[in-house]
Amino acid sequence: xxxxxxxxxxxxxxGFRMTAQRLAILHVLHHEGSxxxxxxxxKKARLELPSLTEPTVYRSxxxxxxxxxxxxxxxxxxxxxxxxARHDHHHIxxxxxxxxxxxxxxxxxxxxxxxxxxxxxxxxxSHVTFxxxxxxxxxxx
Amino acid sequence: xxxxxxxxxxxxxxGFRMTAQRLAILHVLHHEGSxxxxxxxxKKARLELPSLTEPTVYRSxxxxxxxxxxxxxxxxxxxxxxxxARHDHHHIxxxxxxxxxxxxxxxxxxxxxxxxxxxxxxxxxSHVTFxxxxxxxxxxx
DNA sequence: TACATTGTTGCAAAAACTTGCAATAAGGAG
DNA sequence: CTCCTTATTGCAAGTTTTTGCAACAATGTA
Numbered sequence: 402x403x404x405x406x407x408x409x410x411x412x413x414x415x416g417f418r419m420t421a422q423r424l425a426i427l428h429v430l431h432h433e434g435s436x437x438x439x440x441x442x443x444k445k446a447r448l449e450l451p452s453l454t455e456p457t458v459y460r461s462x463x464x465x466x467x468x469x470x471x472x473x474x475x476x477x478x479x480x481x482x483x484x485x486a487r488h489d490h491h492h493i494x495x496x497x498x499x500x501x502x503x504x505x506x507x508x509x510x511x512x513x514x515x516x517x518x519x520x521x522x523x524x525x526x527s528h529v530t531f532x533x534x535x536x537x538x539x540x541x542x
Numbered sequence: 543x544x545x546x547x548x549x550x551x552x553x554x555x556x557g558f559r560m561t562a563q564r565l566a567i568l569h570v571l572h573h574e575g576s577x578x579x580x581x582x583x584x585k586k587a588r589l590e591l592p593s594l595t596e597p598t599v600y601r602s603x604x605x606x607x608x609x610x611x612x613x614x615x616x617x618x619x620x621x622x623x624x625x626x627a628r629h630d631h632h633h634i635x636x637x638x639x640x641x642x643x644x645x646x647x648x649x650x651x652x653x654x655x656x657x658x659x660x661x662x663x664x665x666x667x668s669h670v671t672f673x674x675x676x677x678x679x680x681x682x683x
Numbered sequence: 684t685a686c687a688t689t690g691t692t693g694c695a696a697a698a699a700c701t702t703g704c705a706a707t708a709a710g711g712a713g
Numbered sequence: 714c715t716c717c718t719t720a721t722t723g724c725a726a727g728t729t730t731t732t733g734c735a736a737c738a739a740t741g742t743a
Contacts, residue, residue: 418690418739440729454693459730461691473620480729481620493663502661512653516672520643522634525674531657533666559709559720581699595723600700602721621699 405431408470415468425450426461427485430471436482474530491528495535504531545572549611556609566591567602568626571612577623577642615671632669636676645672 405427409419425446430437437445443458462483465471473481474492477499489506513525546568550560566587571578578586584599603624606612614622615633618640630647654666 413740416690420691420739422692452693455729456694456731457692464691475616475620479614479616479622493657493661493666495663496665502663504657504661508656508660509653512650515649516634516645517674519649520634520645520674521677522636522643522672522674523680524637525634525672527671527673529670529672531663531666531670532668533658533661533663536662539664554710557720561709561721563722593723596699597701597724598722605721 411470412468417464417468421450422446422453422457423461423465425453426458426465427470430483430485433484436474436476436484438476438480438482442483472528474528477532489526492530494530494532495538496532497534497538500535500537502535545569552611553609558605558609562591563587563594563598564602564606566594567599568606568611571624571626574625577615577617577625579617579621579623583624613669615669618673630667633671635671635673636679637673638675638679641676641678643676 405424406419408427412419412423426442428449429442429445433445439455439458439462442462443453443455446458447453462471462473462481466473466483470486471483472486473483476482477494477496491504491506491509492501493504494501509529516525517523546565547560549568553560553564567583569590570583570586574586580596580600580603583603584594584596587599588594603612603614607614607624611627612624613627614624617623618635618637632645632647632650633642634645635642650670657666658664
């Protein structure tokens with residue numbers, strides 16, 4: 402669990418608090434490694450902290466996302482799933498089967514610069530999920 | 543309304559049908575010009591077709607998206623909104639105020655090619671929504 | 684250690700979204 | 714024009730996600 406409490410200073414610096422609930426959620430995501438839906442986070446985090454409630458999970462995930470500790474990314478169905486914030490990367494999801502791979506952020510860096518200069522928007526650093534057809538599913542077409 | 547019935551052949555060619563419900567939904571999105579949430583689509587489309595139900599709106603929007611007649615794009619909160627399929631473009635949404643601008647697809651073409659060659663995924667043609675901070679909100683920081 | 688401040692949580696109820704299934708109706712065949 | 718097939722809808726009930734508010738608890742101060 403201590404792995405996650407390292408985030409506490411980040412929150413305190415902005416006037417927020419590290420709580421047992423947030424810690425449990427971070428811990429779950431940290432050890433999961435990949436995306437989880439809010440329901441899955443709830444199920445797992447409650448094993449560590451039985452008093453945890455579902456609304457709190459939703460609110461915490463949104464809060465943690467806003468503070469950059471977790472990253473939201475849309476699934477095929479349009480619902481958000483969350484993963485612990487790691488190195489910058491993006492995703493390509495297969496439209497057919499849902500298979501998912503990561504894309505290094507370096508591939509997008511030029512684009513992000515281009516977007517910032519051409520649009521006037523700053524801090525464009527969002528995770529992006531692209532949808533395509535994976536090699537496996539291409540064979541079946 | 544006839545504007546939307548032009549889509550019928552596209553659906554029939556794949557064994558699907560054009561119905562009054564889909565027509566009404568397409569009509570609403572066509573004349574709206576920008577994104578609408580499912581609830582907004584429902585409210586407006588029901589004026590044209592009072593028998594329309596909410597589940598049908600959700601199912602139709604998903605169906606129309608899969609068939610390329612409308613485009614889904616995530617809002618700030620992560621919820622999907624839909625717009626009529628037009629020329630290819632993407633969006634940048636302000637994280638603070640929600641202000642939204644369009645990005646020409648040409649800016650992303652190189653990246654898409656790069657992604658396809660480096661990942662093996664094909665037909666990466668999804669709409670993408672980036673999040674950043676708009677010029678107005680930058681002033682307040 | 685006790686107090687005050689204020690960010691957070693839990694609860695309960697509402698709203699948004701999804702699903703299964705029987706009834707309906709679009710489009711093709713005769 | 715009528716019938717047939719089967720995609721699609723409406724209904725009703727479920728699940729998921731959000732919201733308001735009172736109770737709680739984490740930090741700073743004395």
